[in-house]
Amino acid sequence: MTDPGDIPPPSTAGPPACLADFAALARAVLAPDIWDFVDGGSGAEITRAANRAALNRVAVLPRVLTGAGSPRIGASLLGREQAMPVAVAPMAYQKLLHPDGELALAAAAGAAGLPYTLSTLSSVSIEEVAAATDGPLWFQLYWLRDRGLVADLLDRATAAGSTALMVTVDVPVLGRRLRDVRNAFALPAHVTAANLPRGRDELAHAGTPGVSAIAAHTGALFAPALSWSDLEWLRARTELPLLVKGILDRRDAVRAVQTGVDAVVVSNHGGRQLDGAPASVSMLPEVVAAVDGRAEVLLDSGVRGGGDVLRALALGAAGVLLGRPLLWALAAGGRGGVETALALLAAEWRDALTLSGCADPAEARRLRTVTGG
Template sequence: MADPTDTLPEVAFVPPASLADFAAPARAVLPAGVWDFVEGGSGTETTLAANRAALDRVAVLPRVLTGVDIPDTAADLPGGRYAQPVAVAPMAYQKLLHPDGEVALAAAARTAGVPYVASTVASAPLEEVAAAGGDVWFQLYWLRDRDLVADLVDRAHTAGCTALMVTVDVPVLGRRLRDVRNGFTLPPQVTAANLAGGRDDLAHRGAPGTSAVAAHTGAVFQPAMSWADLAWLRERTRLPLVVKGVLDPRDAVRAAETGADAVVVSNHGGRQLDGAPASATVLPDVVTAVGPRCTVLFDGGVRGGTDVLRALALGASGVLVGRPLLWALAAGGRAGAEAALGLLAAELRDALTLAGCADPGAARHLRTLIGG
């Protein structure tokens, strides 16, 4: 006898009304420890909270009678021109959220016409992610094994990546207390797929009161990265070089002088130095300091199109979006991620229209008030 469920129509993914609305269904399907790994910050999570609070304090002065009908959301970022001034932030171990992990999110980014940044500690190999995505940037952590660093850079070239992003704010992993309290470890099926032989066993070896991910990071990451290393990397790659994790304008200037094509103003989503300032607070100073020497991107608390507009008005050329896309991936796989990126595009179009801006470039000329 046939199973009556065989005749039921496939239920399509129904997207929420906002990016924030993806959080609840994601939390409902994820193990508590995985939710905390994604959501948590370091220390008392002061900086994590500050990121969102700082954006909420940014008021944008809209222009009127500008004759804008349907704005063009396209923007130039390192590596090309994209449908939005948005890139998918590098995020580790996405198979924790969904079995298709990085491949699904990269495919969603391809559909949306935005770059996907593949992490060194992805749970799918770079080559698979690059094959699934459109424009893929590779994010590099500095490792103790310089030969492995060189190999990763070469793999990024061979895979057709269009930019190289080096993260410079993780000499050691921030003390993420949720993971410590949970004794968080990676499940056996989730591995650092790009780091064969890179002490991946440590990330699966749990102990009460410790984070196995932090133990793994401590074993393979090089805490003493220097400007000389950045110069070495600049000489080794022909790709646009993006330096992520800059907060002090002096460091942004030096990165530009060392050959960076872009810097990302970021406190790592509040997951590194707790007590560091919110990214939005220091963004204007970084933009002023570097001037035309390199592109400035923003990362930290973006939850919708209005936040993209705020970052542009503060001087950024584009933003990285992180946690909301992991929520969407958990809630609906590739379809969820595509829905989230489509929603972000619609919100940005609305925000640009309401602000009287024909395109993201015009938004960079808007005035802002801090505190509303």
């Protein structure tokens, strides 16, 4: 399935010209069930499609005669200067895409000067990934039934040099992803949840007709009743900058800020959780207004290129998380593929700033937008 508004696949065998070109390259080399696992959303995939459609409806009004010249493309995220206002989103089991998995994607992100967010469900350990990247390492936490295991993951992430902690709050249970159900998708033997104790991911490898083994595994592992008191416990337990990912309602954004988080990630999990939830970008302005500068706001879900980074900043975001396109690039060419994708993103972002008359990302946040125009 292709996102509405995605750039058509290349008509020649030449090198990729944009991030969207990597999708066709990845699909050509991946097994169909793995492609579906990465590409699919939940339910009828209404929200997944809405993410891209909503971004396409955001028009940015460029300024002219600004004298901006060649723009500065770097920006601060969580108090640290980054090469772009972009971080790599947390994504599970990257060895499904390439034998090097998280090692390749983290190394490429570090070389590009971008934060890499390591998933709790990484197929490579925290310690190995930390050793593979020279860039900022953020650790993403899923809330587990075993509080002791949560504490252990926090301690390991801190000891490994993580510079931020991102807790995902929109997965009390895994969304019903029909492609995985129909494929009876299960992890192959060589892909494991490397950060969990041995034997904790057996359900993820048990293929059963009409059942997603990934959903069965997370159902046994994740705590379904995550609450604000848990977030307060987490805030008290770590001094790392804390991001909360999975916020759509401005009321939840305000409550998160009151709990002491440093950043809110407006996200519908790439359309993989509640099908029928609004597109993330549609809720971004409300959340930005509600947070009112008390924490950074990042956009996740549907981001496909430098023009989307411009849209997000013009709507008030500090930056974006980039997900699926980097998995496509990983599948197509390992670390080199991801490096190419990130170089294309930097070129697109520079062009977007230049063509909108902005000297830097701060000026992009002062641009006007028109929705539906």
